[in-house]
Amino acid sequence: MAKKTIALTGNQAVAYGMMQINPDVVAAYPITPQTALMQKFADFHADGEVDTELVLVESEHSAMSACVGSSAAGARTMTATSANGLALMFEIVYIAASTRLPIVMPVVNRALSAPINIQCDHSDSMACRDSGWIQLYSRNAQEAYENTIMAMRIAEHPDVLLPTMVCLDGFITSHGMENVTVYDKADVQAFIGTYEPTNHLLDPELPVTIGPLDFSDYYFEHKRGQIDAMNAARRVMLDVSKEFAAKFGTRDYGYFKPYHLDDAETAIIVLNSTGGTVEYVVDELRAKGEKVGALSLRCFRPFPGEELADALSHVKAVAVMDRLESFGALGGPVYNELRSVMFDMDARPKIISRTYGLGGKTVDNEHIHTLFAELKTLAGGGSADQHGYLNVREPAGSSA
Amino acid sequence: MASFKEIAATTRQRLTGGHRMCAGCGATIIMRQALHSLDPEDEVVVTAATGCMEVSTTIYPYSAWKCSYIHNAFENSAATCSGAETAYRALKDKGRVKANYKFLAFGGDGGTYDIGLQSLSGAMERGHDMVYLCYDNEAYMNTGYQRSGATPRGASTTTAPAGKKRLGKPQFNKDLTGILAAHRLPYLAQSVPSRPNDFMRKMRTAFYTEGPCFVNAISPCIPGWRIAPNQSFDMAELAVQTCFWPLYEVIDGEWKLNHKPKEKKPVVDWLMPQGRFRHLFKPDLRQDIIDEIQAEVDRRWHELLLKCGEGA
Structure with a gap:
C-alpha cells in the first residue's frame, strides 16, 4: 500500500481522513477546538477534493438533526463537534443511535461549561456514554486519522448500523503537529x-415511516434490538481492525493498546493523549527495572470488559485515570466499569481511581511517577486512597 | 378549478384514513390537501415535528403514511428536512436516486413559532428546496392546550387559564408569517383549510417554486378551541372574514392580498363561538379586552393592506 508521512495536526489528520472518505453529506457548526477540523474540510470542499454536500447549519442541534435526515435518506453522513456543541446535540445524539443511523462524528474533547473553558477533558463524550453510540478514543493524530476511517466501516456494517464517535483530545491532539502516515x-x-x-x-x-410513536408494547423490544447491535459491534470492530492492519500495515488496534503489560505488576489505564505520557513514564521506570505497564483504552462503547479483565488479571495494582468527574459517584466511569468487571475475577488486582486534567489541567510525568509509586505501595501490601485527584489545589480545610 | 373531490380522484392519496386525529380536526384536512396538491408522478419526503399530527398518524406498528416519512424530534422538523433534501441532491447527482422527490416539513405552532423557530429560520436561510407547512392551531394542543407564541390574546389555555383574577393569555400572537417574509423567500403564503382552492394552489406554488417556501395555515382545534367537530371550517372562515387571519401571499418580495372581505366582520364574531374565549363574555362582558383585540386586528390588517398596495 502506498503511503506517505506528512506533518498534520490532529484536526487536520481527521479532516484528511474525512476527505478520503468523501462522505455524501457533512452538516456542521463551528466550535473550539473542532473549528480547525471543519475549516480544513471546508478547504477540501472549496478546492473540489470532495464532492460532499456541505450543510453549514445554525447550531449543533441542527447539525445532528440534519445528519439524521441525511443518513435516514441513505447518504453517508458525517459531522464533528466539541463540548457544549455536543451537549446542545444531546437529544438528537440519542435519536441518531436509536434510529440506527451510521453517522460518524469526530469529537474533539473539551470540558463542558461552567465555568466556560475551551481546553481538554472528557466530560463531553462521556456524557454521551449511554446514548447508544460506539465510542473510539485516539492517543494521537495518527490514531485519530485511522479511527476515523475504521469508524465508517464499523458504523455501516449491516449487523451494527450505529453511529460512532471518534474522540481526540482538544488542543493536545487537535492542535499539536505530528508526523502522520x-x-x-x-x-x-x-x-x-x-x-x-x-x-x-x-x-x-x-x-x-421512520420515527413512529412507540409505546410500552414495543419500545423495550426495540431497545433490545439496539443492544444486540451494540454487542455485534464488538466482533465487527475486531474484524475491521484486523483487516485494516493487514491492508495498511498498522498495528491491530483491537479494543485497547497494552504497553509492557505482560509481566507488569502495576499498571495505569487511561484514554486518549495521556496514554502517550503514561507510556513515556513506563519507559523511564522500566529502565530502572520496575515492572510497570500501561493500557490505553481505544473502545469505551461497547465496553470490552472481559478482555480488559483478562489483560489485567496478573497485575497486582491498577490505577484508572478518568478525565472527568462524575459528581457524587465513587470515581469516574472507566474506573467504575472496570472495577465492576473485576469483581468476578478469582484473583483480582487492587484498583484505584484518579480524576485528572479537568479543563485542560496539565498532567506531567511527575504526576504519573507519583501514581506509579502509590501503586507500588498498594501492590506491596500498603494502602492508597481509593479515589483521588491528580494535580489539583485542594480547598482549605478540605477532607478530600 | 376542480373540486377537491375531483383532484383527490386524480392524485395520490399519501395520507390514508385510520389515523387517530379528532373528527373535524383542521390539521388532517390541511395535510391531505397539501399532499393532493402534488403531481402524482412526484415522490415526497415528509418530515414531522412532534405534535398531534405526528403521534396520531404513526402509532407503531401502524402508519397512515403511504409516502416516505420521518419524525425526528419536536424542534427540528426543518433541519431534519434540510438534511434529507441535501442527501437527495448528493445522491441524485451521483445517479444513485432516480425518482423526483419533493420535500415537505411540517409542524404545529409549538414546533414552528416557538421551539422550532431557529431550526426553521436556518433551513430557510440556507435555501434548501423544501416547503415548510405550519398548521397553526394556536396552542400546544397535543399535550393538552398549553399556551404558545401563536395563542391569541385572551384565549384560555391550560398554562394561561382564565381564572378569577387573570383572563387567559395577556399577549397577542406572534406574526410568524411576517418573520418568514423577512427571510426574503421566493414564495410564502397564509391560508385556511376551509378554502381548498386557495390552499392547494398555494401549496402547489410552494412545491413547484425552487428554493425554500413557507405556508402558514390556521388549523381549528376541536377540543382546544372548544368548538363542535362540524364548526372547524366556520371558524377558519370567520378568522378570514374578521381579518384575524388574512389570506395573502408574498411572491419574490411582492405582497399580494388574496381576499378582501366585502364587509369586515367584528372580531367578536370569531371569539364568541369558541369556548376558549367564553370568559370574555360570561359572567361579565369584558368589552375592554375585546376592544384591545379588535384594535390589534385592525392595526395588523391596515399594515397588510399597505404592504399589499391596497390602500387603507
Whole structure:
C-alpha cells in the first residue's frame, strides 16, 4: 500500500481522513477546538477534493438533526463537534443511535461549561456514554486519522448500523503537529467500500415511516434490538481492525493498546493523549527495572470488559485515570466499569481511581511517577486512597 | 378549478384514513390537501415535528403514511428536512436516486413559532428546496392546550387559564408569517383549510417554486378551541372574514392580498363561538379586552393592506 508521512495536526489528520472518505453529506457548526477540523474540510470542499454536500447549519442541534435526515435518506453522513456543541446535540445524539443511523462524528474533547473553558477533558463524550453510540478514543493524530476511517466501516456494517464517535483530545491532539502516515485515497475508498443503505427515505418502491410513536408494547423490544447491535459491534470492530492492519500495515488496534503489560505488576489505564505520557513514564521506570505497564483504552462503547479483565488479571495494582468527574459517584466511569468487571475475577488486582486534567489541567510525568509509586505501595501490601485527584489545589480545610 | 373531490380522484392519496386525529380536526384536512396538491408522478419526503399530527398518524406498528416519512424530534422538523433534501441532491447527482422527490416539513405552532423557530429560520436561510407547512392551531394542543407564541390574546389555555383574577393569555400572537417574509423567500403564503382552492394552489406554488417556501395555515382545534367537530371550517372562515387571519401571499418580495372581505366582520364574531374565549363574555362582558383585540386586528390588517398596495 502506498503511503506517505506528512506533518498534520490532529484536526487536520481527521479532516484528511474525512476527505478520503468523501462522505455524501457533512452538516456542521463551528466550535473550539473542532473549528480547525471543519475549516480544513471546508478547504477540501472549496478546492473540489470532495464532492460532499456541505450543510453549514445554525447550531449543533441542527447539525445532528440534519445528519439524521441525511443518513435516514441513505447518504453517508458525517459531522464533528466539541463540548457544549455536543451537549446542545444531546437529544438528537440519542435519536441518531436509536434510529440506527451510521453517522460518524469526530469529537474533539473539551470540558463542558461552567465555568466556560475551551481546553481538554472528557466530560463531553462521556456524557454521551449511554446514548447508544460506539465510542473510539485516539492517543494521537495518527490514531485519530485511522479511527476515523475504521469508524465508517464499523458504523455501516449491516449487523451494527450505529453511529460512532471518534474522540481526540482538544488542543493536545487537535492542535499539536505530528508526523502522520496517510494512505492513498483510492486505498481508503476501497477499504470503506460503498454504503448500501436499506429502508431509507428515497426508495419509491418501499416508502418507510421512520420515527413512529412507540409505546410500552414495543419500545423495550426495540431497545433490545439496539443492544444486540451494540454487542455485534464488538466482533465487527475486531474484524475491521484486523483487516485494516493487514491492508495498511498498522498495528491491530483491537479494543485497547497494552504497553509492557505482560509481566507488569502495576499498571495505569487511561484514554486518549495521556496514554502517550503514561507510556513515556513506563519507559523511564522500566529502565530502572520496575515492572510497570500501561493500557490505553481505544473502545469505551461497547465496553470490552472481559478482555480488559483478562489483560489485567496478573497485575497486582491498577490505577484508572478518568478525565472527568462524575459528581457524587465513587470515581469516574472507566474506573467504575472496570472495577465492576473485576469483581468476578478469582484473583483480582487492587484498583484505584484518579480524576485528572479537568479543563485542560496539565498532567506531567511527575504526576504519573507519583501514581506509579502509590501503586507500588498498594501492590506491596500498603494502602492508597481509593479515589483521588491528580494535580489539583485542594480547598482549605478540605477532607478530600 | 376542480373540486377537491375531483383532484383527490386524480392524485395520490399519501395520507390514508385510520389515523387517530379528532373528527373535524383542521390539521388532517390541511395535510391531505397539501399532499393532493402534488403531481402524482412526484415522490415526497415528509418530515414531522412532534405534535398531534405526528403521534396520531404513526402509532407503531401502524402508519397512515403511504409516502416516505420521518419524525425526528419536536424542534427540528426543518433541519431534519434540510438534511434529507441535501442527501437527495448528493445522491441524485451521483445517479444513485432516480425518482423526483419533493420535500415537505411540517409542524404545529409549538414546533414552528416557538421551539422550532431557529431550526426553521436556518433551513430557510440556507435555501434548501423544501416547503415548510405550519398548521397553526394556536396552542400546544397535543399535550393538552398549553399556551404558545401563536395563542391569541385572551384565549384560555391550560398554562394561561382564565381564572378569577387573570383572563387567559395577556399577549397577542406572534406574526410568524411576517418573520418568514423577512427571510426574503421566493414564495410564502397564509391560508385556511376551509378554502381548498386557495390552499392547494398555494401549496402547489410552494412545491413547484425552487428554493425554500413557507405556508402558514390556521388549523381549528376541536377540543382546544372548544368548538363542535362540524364548526372547524366556520371558524377558519370567520378568522378570514374578521381579518384575524388574512389570506395573502408574498411572491419574490411582492405582497399580494388574496381576499378582501366585502364587509369586515367584528372580531367578536370569531371569539364568541369558541369556548376558549367564553370568559370574555360570561359572567361579565369584558368589552375592554375585546376592544384591545379588535384594535390589534385592525392595526395588523391596515399594515397588510399597505404592504399589499391596497390602500387603507
